[in-house]
Amino acid sequence: MEQITQFLPFILMFVVIYFFMIRPQQKKIKQEKEFEAALKVGDKIITKSGLHGKVSELAETTVVIETMSGKLKMERSAISLELTAALNKKA
Known part of the structure; x- marks a missing residue:
């Protein structure tokens, strides 16, 4: 149990980075590709x-x-x- 609490801050940082940086960037790339295809x-x-x-x-x-x-x-x-x-x- 103690090992999980040691890694909890790292796990939370990864989740925050994913939802605030990685996911929006993937969404933007998808929109750009759809836009290029719709020209x-x-x-x-x-x-x-x-x-x-x-x-x-x-x-x-x-x-x-x-x-x-x-x-x-x-x-x-x-x-x-x-x-x-x-x-x-x-x-």
């Missing part, structure tokens, strides 16, 4: 570097976005926000 041609997006554009072509791992200065090919993971749904919610 479609015509969506207005913002990349993680702050570039605004519209999706013009989709491939398995890449996306071509159309900006005011031309077209750029980027990885799907570089997209951080989809504006089309956000703009439709406000309207």
